[in-house]
Every structure is written in C-alpha cells, then in structure tokens.
Amino acid sequence: MCGIVGYIGKRDVAPLLLEGLQRLEYRGYDSAGIVITSPKASGLKMVKAKGRVRDLEAKVPKRFAGTTGIAHTRWATHGAPSDENAHPHLDAEGKVAVVHNGIIDNATELRAKLVADGVEFLSETDTEVLVHLVARSQAVTLEEKVREALRHVEGTYGVAVMHADFSDRIVVARNGSPVVLGIGEKEMFVASDIAALVSHTRQIVTLEDGEMATLKADDFRTYTTEGSRTTATPTTVEWEAESYDMGGHDTYMHKEISEQADAVDRVLRGRIDDRFSTVHLGGLNLDAREARGIRRVKILGCGTSYHAGMIGAQLIEELARIPADAEPASEFRYRNPVVDPDTLYVAVSQSGETYDVLAAVQELKRKGARVLGVVNVVGSAIAREADGGMYVHAGPEVCVVSTKCFTNTVVAFALLALHLGRIRDLSVSDGKRLIEGLRKLPAQIAEILKTEDEIKKIAEEYAGAQSMMFIGRVRGYPVALEASLKLKEISYIHAEAYPASELKHGPLALIEPALPTVAIVPDDELLEKNRAALEEIKARSGRILAVAHREQEKADHTIVVPKNETELDPILMGIPLQLLAYHTALAMGRDIDKPRNLAKSVTVE
Numbered sequence: 001m002c003g004i005v006g007y008i009g010k011r012d013v014a015p016l017l018l019e020g021l022q023r024l025e026y027r028g029y030d031s032a033g034i035v036i037t038s039p040k041a042s043g044l045k046m047v048k049a050k051g052r053v054r055d056l057e058a059k060v061p062k063r064f065a066g067t068t069g070i071a072h073t074r075w076a077t078h079g080a081p082s083d084e085n086a087h088p089h090l091d092a093e094g095k096v097a098v099v100h101n102g103i104i105d106n107a108t109e110l111r112a113k114l115v116a117d118g119v120e121f122l123s124e125t126d127t128e129v130l131v132h133l134v135a136r137s138q139a140v141t142l143e144e145k146v147r148e149a150l151r152h153v154e155g156t157y158g159v160a161v162m163h164a165d166f167s168d169r170i171v172v173a174r175n176g177s178p179v180v181l182g183i184g185e186k187e188m189f190v191a192s193d194i195a196a197l198v199s200h201t202r203q204i205v206t207l208e209d210g211e212m213a214t215l216k217a218d219d220f221r222t223y224t225t226e227g228s229r230t231t232a233t234p235t236t237v238e239w240e241a242e243s244y245d246m247g248g249h250d251t252y253m254h255k256e257i258s259e260q261a262d263a264v265d266r267v268l269r270g271r272i273d274d275r276f277s278t279v280h281l282g283g284l285n286l287d288a289r290e291a292r293g294i295r296r297v298k299i300l301g302c303g304t305s306y307h308a309g310m311i312g313a314q315l316i317e318e319l320a321r322i323p324a325d326a327e328p329a330s331e332f333r334y335r336n337p338v339v340d341p342d343t344l345y346v347a348v349s350q351s352g353e354t355y356d357v358l359a360a361v362q363e364l365k366r367k368g369a370r371v372l373g374v375v376n377v378v379g380s381a382i383a384r385e386a387d388g389g390m391y392v393h394a395g396p397e398v399c400v401v402s403t404k405c406f407t408n409t410v411v412a413f414a415l416l417a418l419h420l421g422r423i424r425d426l427s428v429s430d431g432k433r434l435i436e437g438l439r440k441l442p443a444q445i446a447e448i449l450k451t452e453d454e455i456k457k458i459a460e461e462y463a464g465a466q467s468m469m470f471i472g473r474v475r476g477y478p479v480a481l482e483a484s485l486k487l488k489e490i491s492y493i494h495a496e497a498y499p500a501s502e503l504k505h506g507p508l509a510l511i512e513p514a515l516p517t518v519a520i521v522p523d524d525e526l527l528e529k530n531r532a533a534l535e536e537i538k539a540r541s542g543r544i545l546a547v548a549h550r551e552q553e554k555a556d557h558t559i560v561v562p563k564n565e566t567e568l569d570p571i572l573m574g575i576p577l578q579l580l581a582y583h584t585a586l587a588m589g590r591d592i593d594k595p596r597n598l599a600k601s602v603t604v605e
C-alpha cells in the first residue's frame with residue numbers, strides 16, 4: 001500500500017527520500033512523488049510520476065536541492081494511477097503539500113463544498129481535500145491549520161504536511177494508518193514503515209491513532225489531535241538495515257523462502273519448557289485458570305494469515321480439544337458477529353497493521369472480548385490493541401507475498417495449541433512428542449530447500465498451464481488453499497483449492513489432461529482416502545503432482561517431504577509449494593516481488 005517518507009535536517013534531501021521510497025517499494029504502489037524545500041528557499045519544488053520510483057528519479061532535475069521534504073508511493077484508491085493523482089498534492093498557491101495514506105470517507109461531500117467555494121481541484125483523489133482545507137484555514141500555526149483540517153475529515157489517515165511559510169517543520173498525524181518518527185542527531189525522519197528508516201536511525205517513535213507530531217531538525221514533539229501534549233519516548237528497533245537487502249538472491253521472495261529454517265528456529269527460541277513438556281508464552285497475559293475457561297477459539301486474519309489461522313484452528317482443536325475455527329477478518333467485521341465472553345479471539349497479521357484485522361480487533365475490544373494478536377512487526381497497531389499475544393519473529397518480510405511469515409505464524413499457532421493443550425488434557429508424553437517434532441522443523445525445512453532444483457524442473461513443466469487444482473484433506477486442505485493462493489498471486493495462473501473429499505461433489509467435472517492437480521498426501525490416517533482421490537483423477541487422465549511422505553504411484557511427480565509428527569506435517573508440506581509457485585512465476589517472467597494489483601500491508605479497507 002501507499003508509503004510515506006519525510007526528512008528534515010541538513011542533508012541533501014532528494015537522494016535520501018528517493019532511497020527511502022525504494023525501501024517502501026515492496027509494499028506495492030502505482031506512482032510516486034516528492035516535494036522539497038529548505039529554510040532559504042522561496043517555495044516548494046515538486047516532482048511526480050506514474051510508475052516506479054526509478055521513473056520518478058529520472059524526472060527529478062539535476063538542480064533539486066533542499067534539506068526538508070516529504071515523498072510518497074501511491075496505491076490508488078480514489079482516482080486512477082496517474083501523474084496528477086500521485087502524491088504530494090499542492091494547493092493553488094503551491095504553498096501547502098500533503099502526502100496521505102488511507103481513505104477520507106467524506107471526501108465527496110468536502111470536495112463539493114470546496115468546489116462551491118471556488119476551489120479548483122487538480123486530481124481525482126480524496127487526499128486533495130485535505131490540502132485545500134489546510135490552505136484555507138485561518139489558524140495561525142501550521143499545527144493548528146492541520147488540526148482544523150483534520151477536524152472536518154472522516155476516515156483514515158497517515159499524513160505528512162509541509163508549508164512554504166513554515167519551512168522549519170513537517171507536521172504529521174495518524175488515524176488508522178501507520179506513522180513512525182525516526183529520531184536522529186540534528187535530523188528527523190518520518191515514514192509509514194520502519195523499513196524506510198532503519199538505514200538512518202534505530203530510534204523510533206510510533207504514533208498512536210489520534211496523535212500528531214511536529215518535526216524540526218533538532219527537535220520533535222507529539223500531541224493529540226485536540227492539542228494536548230503526549231509523551232513519546234523513542235524505542236530502539238532491532239531489525240538491521242541489511243534485513244531489507246536481497247543478500248545475494250535475485251528476489252526477496254527467494255531470500256525469504258530460503259531463510260525459513262533460521263526463522264523457525266527464532267520463533268521456537270526460549271519458549272520450550274522441557275520440564276513440563278510445554279511452552280512458555282509470556283506475552284499471552286492469560287493465566288492457567290483463564291485458559292481453562294476458554295470455550296471456543298476464533299481466529300481472524302486475511303489472505304495468507306487467514307490460511308495460517310485455519311491450520312492454527314485445527315492444531316488448537318486437535319491438541320487442546322477446544323472448538324476452534326478461522327474466518328476472514330474482512331467478513332467477520334461486517335456480519336455483526338455474536339461476541340461471546342468465553343471465546344478467545346486471535347487476530348493474525350504479518351504487519352500488525354492490516355486494516356480489516358485491526359478494525360475487527362477494535363470492534364471486539366469495544367464489545368469486551370479478549371483478543372490476542374499473532375503478528376510479526378513488533379509494536380505494530382494490532383500488537384498494541386490486543387490484550388496479549390505472540391510475536392512470530394520471522395524478521396522483516398519484504399516480498400508482497402508472504403512465505404517465511406506464514407510458516408512462522410503456523411509454528412506460533414502450534415506453540416499456542418501445545419500451551420493450551422498442556423493446560424487442559426494433552427498428556428505429558430504427547431507434549432514431549434510434539435516438542436521433539438517442533439525441534440526437528442528447522443533441519444527438515446533445510447532438507448526440503450535442498451530439493452529446489454527438482455522442484456524447479458517440475459515447475460517449468462507446469463508453467464504453461466491455464467489453470468491448476470489444489471486438493472488436500474483436513475490438515476492438508478489449508479495447505480492446498482495457501483499453495484493455490486501463492487500460485488495465483490505471483491504467476492497469475494488461475495488456481496482453485498478444494499478439500500479432496502469434495503472432488504466428487506463437483507470439481508471432478510473439471511479434470512482433464514490440461515488441468516494439473518497438486519495433491520497434499522501426508523502419511524496420516526487419511527492416506528488411503530487421499531490415494532483414492534488420486535485414482536479418481538488418474539482415471540480421468542488428469543496430471544498429478546503429489547506432495548507426500550513417500551512416492552505416490554498414481555502421481556506423475558511426487559515431491560517427497562520429511563515426516564514429522566502428524567499434527568505438525570502441514571507446516572512442512574507448504575514449503576515445497578512456495579518454491580513451486582516461485583519457479584512457475586519465474587519461468588513465466590513475472591515480477592515476483594511486486595505482483596500486479598497487490599500490496600504488502602493492506603492498510604486500507
């Protein structure tokens with residue numbers, strides 16, 4: 001989604017902001033822009049371009065000097081991707097510049113009022129109303145002007161404002177869309193994502209919803225949109241700037257798939273308690289008595305996180321014997337759900353900022369529910385809103401599609417399930433068995449990754465397919481769903497996922513030689529049932545790629561993965577299918593890290 005980066009200090013601002021925008025590219029965007037000034041300059045200088053940051057860079061004139069600036073990557077919600085609709089937006093006099101992430105819900109009404117007052121609009125965006133509201137404010141200070149403008153606005157924003165008459169400052173505000181300040185030595189940064197800051201400073205202040213900040217070169221202060229001062233103590237972020245580099249891989253996706261053995265090791269670290277054959281999850285803020293009182297678990301997430309939640313729900317039901325299910329947060333929040341005090345709600349999001357998930361959390365909290373967060377980004381909005389939770393410690397994930405974060409989220413759910421299970425009826429010996437299984441995961445992942453060349457060859461064979469079917473049964477079904485999502489996201493091949501048990505009830509009609517099927521066939525109590533499905537597909541001349549614990553005769557290809565404990569097998573079975581999607585997309589020449597129409601942190605509805 002959109003990205004914001006801003007700087008005020010002594011350095012040449014344009015190269016700095018362009019580098020910041022490059023670090024935000026992974027979020028997905030369609031156009032970019034930059035506006036700069038300096039204390040001595042007479043006004044603002046702006047350049048905008050549809051397309052990539054490199055297109056913007058090519059348009060920036062040689063003489064484009066300044067020491068204060070804000071820049072933006074836009075992912076259009078209101079108005080097509082174009083030079084005009086790209087941010088920043090300026091008022092008629094060219095004095096006020098605004099970059100904005102989010103959606104202004106009442107933009108149509110505000111625009112109509114402003115047009116009636118004679119304001120001429122230059123773009124189709126909702127954002128532009130904000131510029132004119134600031135420019136027309138009669139307030140004395142820039143802070144008051146912005147505050148007054150925001151008072152008219154309904155909706156979500158992460159916003160940064162510059163004004164030619166107040167060139168010593170940048171004013172920023174947050175409501176529902178992330179804004180982080182980066183505190184430097186006689187220089188200040190702002191961004192919507194710490195990825196744009198970590199190469200400059202590790203000292204971070206994360207704004208809360210309803211908070212604003214003024215950045216000057218040697219000072220910053222935070223306050224509420226009502227004007228009362230807030231205290232903001234900078235925290236030190238751990239993520240290294242190098243985490244955002246490609247580290248010798250051709251794509252971030254490849255780098256992130258390859259990192260999974262280490263990532264899983266991190267999510268396990270310090271959490272296993274051999275003495276009681278359980279795990280410690282200190283951040284849950286849930287004591288044993290409360291844990292025993294849970295009668296249901298409801299997991300909420302979107303996209304890949306929803307699929308991770310589906311596996312999580314199965315693990316919780318199997319190990320803790322608590323009824324559990326997962327639901328897309330985007331649906332949950334709109335169906336007026338019955339919120340039950342004995343249900344534990346678990347919100348899942350890589351970024352911790354996913355708008356649909358955050359809104360579901362806020363609705364649940366308002367109704368008095370207990371909500372846990374399972375997120376990757378430390379200190380993110382969902383982590384702060386939730387009553388407790390677990391960080392999945394995958395490290396920064398830059399590729400738009402999630403791989404290592406998915407795997408770590410599923411492992412985090414295995415830990416939660418084990419923890420709840422051992423508080424309830426899971427035996428010591430089962431606890432021990434599962435802990436041994438968890439400990440084996442990093443080495444087994446490394447083993448799977450070694451088969452990449454073989455998977456690549458298979459992928460090249462399937463790359464020409466128009467459509468693909470993914471099937472799995474019970475534990476294998478969410479694995480099939482996630483694998484089909486991954487394939488469609490990055491290769492644009494149409495893919496469907498079905499429970500293998502449902503084949504005969506409809507999708508079998510599609511089977512023919514041109515429609516390959518990827519089947520998840522673990523060695524579990526359902527092996528024979530799954531083999532029967534393969535027979536049915538083969539009888540209709542369908543091609544089959546099986547992911548299994550041993551060669552499958554009926555399959556044209558089998559990717560053999562190492563066996564773990566039955567409950568944990570889904571964690572491993574998804575990994576070769578990430579590589580399958582990757583190499584299929586690569587063979588088709590796709591832009592893997594930035595698939596069309598998609599964005600990383602979906603911070604708008």
Ligand code: HGA
Pocket residue numbers: 001002074075076077078079085100101102103104125126127603604
């Ligand atoms: N509504 C604004 C910004 C969109 C956004 O935040 N996307 O992530 C626009 O369409 O320009």
